[in-house]
Amino acid sequence: MTRHATEVCPPLRRILYPAAAVGWIVVVWIVAGWILAGWIVVGCVGCRALPSETDRLFHDLATAPPDTRRFDPADPMQRRAASDPLAFLKACRRHYVENVRDYRCRFTLQERSNGTLGPIQEMNVRFREEPFSVDLRWVRNPPQANRVNYVEGRWARHGREYALIELSGMLALLAPNGVKRHIHAPDMVAAARGTIDRFGFKNTLDSIIENCERAHDDPAYDLRFLGIADLDERPCFVFRRILPEQYTTERHVDPLLLIYIDRQWLLPTGCFGYADMQGKKLLGAYVTTAIHLNPGLTDADF
DSSP states (O other), X not given: OOSOOOSSOHHHHHHSOHHHHHHHHHHHHHHHHHHHHTTTSOOOTTOOOOOOHHHHHHHHHHHSXXXXXXXXXXXXXXXXXXXXXXXXXXXXXXXXXHHOSEEEEEEEEEEEETTEEOOOEEEEEXXXXXXXXXXXXXXXXXXXXXXXXXXXXXXXXXXXXXEEEEEOTHHHHHOTTOEEEETTOHHHHHHOSSOGGGOSHHHHHHHHHHHHHHHTTOTTOEEEEEEEEEETTEEEEEEEEEOOGGGSOSXXXXXXXXXXXXXXXXXXXXXXXXXXXXXXXXXXXXXXXXXXXXXOOOGGGO
């Protein structure tokens, strides 16, 4: 992983006339912003692949009520999940903090942007907690990039955090070493449901718990354990969270959220957010599979 990429593309200054170079640099820089801001939005119109088995399984998870098995009161973990769901989620967070340092996984997602539900995307992920590091490599339905890499502090400048984006196709010729983009630029914050520094299992649990605590005393709030269901052939505790309207005014806080917690790992391996209480209008769906915990990732992996 080269660390010599710049926000603009220096070779263009030597190849093109200055005015033209500036124009191409701006184009590459803007496209990089679109990619990082919409790392869940495909930038290739008219080139979607035919639905795969992954698409069908993902569609079934996102559009149908979870096929939960009946609650077993003899199971102490199920009893705990049913009696105090929020305490159960907090215990999952503590378990993660105490036991997980890094991981590799396959991440599948689909999000609604500007009213339109985008295609399903898949990527291979490397993640590390300290220093906070995320490496995303698309394997299906990518935007106009092959990879996005972020390491907290690595490219920080004037109090701003930057991520490195490796472009694909012809854009890669214009910026062979990639481009760097401020992860909290206004256009990216406006376009994405979440910034890359909020990626990961712990951040997911933090967000769920925080919003539950905010609404906890409202009679319209509800968090309940639905039962056990499989996700990627692994049994999961399934929870349903309902937030009253006044708590969903912040960006990307979903009124209805289904949460799948892997029974063995106690990780949120599936989250499905909806705009309506019937679960008909999907806002965002996120599934994590092929998880390898604590592989011992180093700086060389990012």
